[in-house]
Amino acid sequence: MNHEFDAIRTLFQQRVPFKQSFTSIANGDDASVHCIPQGMELVISTDAAVAGIHWPLDTPLHIAGARAVHASLSDLAAMGAKPAWIWLSVLAENNDALIAMSHGIVESCLTHHIELAGGDTVRSPNNAINVTVGGLVPKGSAMTRTSAQQGDEVWLLGDLGLSTAGLKQWQSGDINGKFVPHFQTIQPLYPQGITLREMGIQSCLDISDGLLQDANHLCHGSDLGFSIELTNIQSLDSYQQLLPHFGAEESLNMVLAGGEDYALLFTANPSLHNQLEVLGAHKLGHCIKGHHVQLTHDDQVIDYDVKGFDHFA
Amino acid sequence: MNHEFDAIRTLFQQRVPFKQSFTSIANGDDASVHCIPQGMELVISTDAAVAGIHWPLDTPLHIAGARAVHASLSDLAAMGAKPAWIWLSVLAENNDALIAMSHGIVESCLTHHIELAGGDTVRSPNNAINVTVGGLVPKGSAMTRTSAQQGDEVWLLGDLGLSTAGLKQWQSGDINGKFVPHFQTIQPLYPQGITLREMGIQSCLDISDGLLQDANHLCHGSDLGFSIELTNIQSLDSYQQLLPHFGAEESLNMVLAGGEDYALLFTANPSLHNQLEVLGAHKLGHCIKGHHVQLTHDDQVIDYDVKGFDHFA
Numbered sequence: 001m002n003h004e005f006d007a008i009r010t011l012f013q014q015r016v017p018f019k020q021s022f023t024s025i026a027n028g029d030d031a032s033v034h035c036i037p038q039g040m041e042l043v044i045s046t047d048a049a050v051a052g053i054h055w056p057l058d059t060p061l062h063i064a065g066a067r068a069v070h071a072s073l074s075d076l077a078a079m080g081a082k083p084a085w086i087w088l089s090v091l092a093e094n095n096d097a098l099i100a101m102s103h104g105i106v107e108s109c110l111t112h113h114i115e116l117a118g119g120d121t122v123r124s125p126n127n128a129i130n131v132t133v134g135g136l137v138p139k140g141s142a143m144t145r146t147s148a149q150q151g152d153e154v155w156l157l158g159d160l161g162l163s164t165a166g167l168k169q170w171q172s173g174d175i176n177g178k179f180v181p182h183f184q185t186i187q188p189l190y191p192q193g194i195t196l197r198e199m200g201i202q203s204c205l206d207i208s209d210g211l212l213q214d215a216n217h218l219c220h221g222s223d224l225g226f227s228i229e230l231t232n233i234q235s236l237d238s239y240q241q242l243l244p245h246f247g248a249e250e251s252l253n254m255v256l257a258g259g260e261d262y263a264l265l266f267t268a269n270p271s272l273h274n275q276l277e278v279l280g281a282h283k284l285g286h287c288i289k290g291h292h293v294q295l296t297h298d299d300q301v302i303d304y305d306v307k308g309f310d311h312f313a
Numbered sequence: 314m315n316h317e318f319d320a321i322r323t324l325f326q327q328r329v330p331f332k333q334s335f336t337s338i339a340n341g342d343d344a345s346v347h348c349i350p351q352g353m354e355l356v357i358s359t360d361a362a363v364a365g366i367h368w369p370l371d372t373p374l375h376i377a378g379a380r381a382v383h384a385s386l387s388d389l390a391a392m393g394a395k396p397a398w399i400w401l402s403v404l405a406e407n408n409d410a411l412i413a414m415s416h417g418i419v420e421s422c423l424t425h426h427i428e429l430a431g432g433d434t435v436r437s438p439n440n441a442i443n444v445t446v447g448g449l450v451p452k453g454s455a456m457t458r459t460s461a462q463q464g465d466e467v468w469l470l471g472d473l474g475l476s477t478a479g480l481k482q483w484q485s486g487d488i489n490g491k492f493v494p495h496f497q498t499i500q501p502l503y504p505q506g507i508t509l510r511e512m513g514i515q516s517c518l519d520i521s522d523g524l525l526q527d528a529n530h531l532c533h534g535s536d537l538g539f540s541i542e543l544t545n546i547q548s549l550d551s552y553q554q555l556l557p558h559f560g561a562e563e564s565l566n567m568v569l570a571g572g573e574d575y576a577l578l579f580t581a582n583p584s585l586h587n588q589l590e591v592l593g594a595h596k597l598g599h600c601i602k603g604h605h606v607q608l609t610h611d612d613q614v615i616d617y618d619v620k621g622f623d624h625f626a
Contacts, residue, residue, distance in 0.1 A: 032358070033356050091363060119359065124441065206343060
């Protein structure tokens with residue numbers, strides 16, 4: 001009778017049967033209802049991904065579906081929250097597109113044990129996916145952009161530039177290029193985000209628009225500056241991977257300005273230095289007075305033209 | 314530097330400064346963080362509205378913006394929840410479209426005292442708006458689609474068919490037509506939804522796709538049927554308003570199958586009959602055995618061809 005409802009049931013609800021114990025009314029009503037456990041806070045973020053903007057039009061749509069879910073999970077990683085639910089809107093050009101996107105979305109929910117708590121499928125002239133993600137964090141412990149402190153060191157956990165390199169390879173027709181999987185598959189680092197929060201880290205964000213651009217958001221939020229040392233950037237595993245393929249200049253630009261790797265950028269008291277190295281985090285620099293990111297090379301300030309991703313530039 | 318962030322700040326954040334007391338971390342971080350008050354449950358719904366699908370392409374975009382917010386608020390009305398937050402994604406063809414949509418969205422947030430808790434603006438080949446809305450309800454009291462009982466009467470609160478009539482006038486060029494405001498302006502009936510919940514109503518939904526189609530969702534959810542009496546439909550104020558403009562047959566079809574009026578359909582114990590009449594609700598019929606809606610005329614079952622709105626028909 002109503003194909004929209006049948007599609008939601010067969011493509012999504014039946015394939016993601018998992019429910020959180022603290023969900024009172026699940027997917028299928030006008031809204032979902034959730035009882036937040038004592039001592040916990042609710043963490044929510046929403047993000048849209050649009051065909052032709054956030055993914056090349058020739059990207060398989062199941063990949064686009066998974067990317068959309070994982071990009072939203074990354075926002076929870078940045079807060080140190082444990083993912084619990086997504087509420088989904090799938091804007092699909094046609095039924096085939098809806099089905100293809102559903103495959104990636106469903107697989108991601110199952111992989112990360114996330115409840116599909118609500119959703120909507122609508123026809124659209126252009127494929128797009130909106131994911132609202134909800135998670136939980138112990139009261140008062142969420143990491144923020146406003147909590148970096150003078151004296152903190154600046155750290156990175158995760159890759160930089162590999163997604164941009166993969167996109168470049170894909171767009172140049174090198175569809176089996178070494179870095180293509182880094183563009184196609186986002187690894188949301190929420191287990192790492194939870195670990196950082198539990199270690200006492202207070203300031204963190206995920207890098208979606210490029211290291212330098214997003215680092216400035218942490219600086220502005222916390223009313224301080226960052227000094228980042230180029231030799232630390234050049235010793236990153238990401239840079240070393242890129243170097244033989246793209247040369248020094250382009251590799252550096254990819255690492256400093258490339259978006260969509262969803263690495264975590266955070267600041268930490270120097271007393272945590274050794275623990276963070278054990279975790280696989282990389283120290284990039286330290287907090288300074290000011291409001292921006294400065295790059296240094298052997299401690300001398302250098303000029304660098306920042307380019308990040310900007311939808312409405 | 315980053316126009317996207319400037320746009321979010323100037324078009325949205327600065328114009329909706331209101332924060333709920335139980336919001337711990339507000340709009341501007343990777344996610345928002347909320348402490349749900351003791352004894353309350355969180356109610357969440359998400360909906361997308363797409364240009365050319367959910368609104369005609371010649372609709373002013375501030376109207377589209379307000380409609381998107383109000384349609385989502387209507388889902389909270391159906392649950393009997395009090396609106397608290399929205400998380401927003403605006404997919405805009407260009408800056409002018411973004412600005413126009415923002416006007417309607419901001420005005421709606423201010424009117425209904427809703428916190429804009431998070432959001433995203435992205436470029437898109439096609440304008441669209443996704444609104445995730447969050448509200449609160451006392452634990453265990455949310456109205457649902459699964460709680461209608463044998464013995465209950467079936468009731469309506471709100472208009473039917475007027476939005477469809479307005480859309481028809483608009484599309485035929487009668488842009489000042491009597492019913493156009495009913496299409497352009499959605500009245501989310503959440504104060505009424507809260508009143509119904511407080512009266513002890515347990516089963517409710519909002520009618521977005523047409524009375525008969527949505528009534529079937531209540532029937533399926535509650536494993537019973539509805540018997541709706543045509544003379545009750547014909548005595549509705551909506552039907553009486555439509556009759557002189559569209560004649561008996563088309564008016565009836567608009568009332569039974571027209572979508573987007575966002576009236577509340579609910580069932581109630583007969584003991585609440587008088588209270589509900591005082592509220593301005595209209596009795597349509599009663600619950601019966603079965604799984605579907607049947608129409609009667611002077612208590613004789615009649616055939617009626619159901620047509621509702623279906624995105625993927």
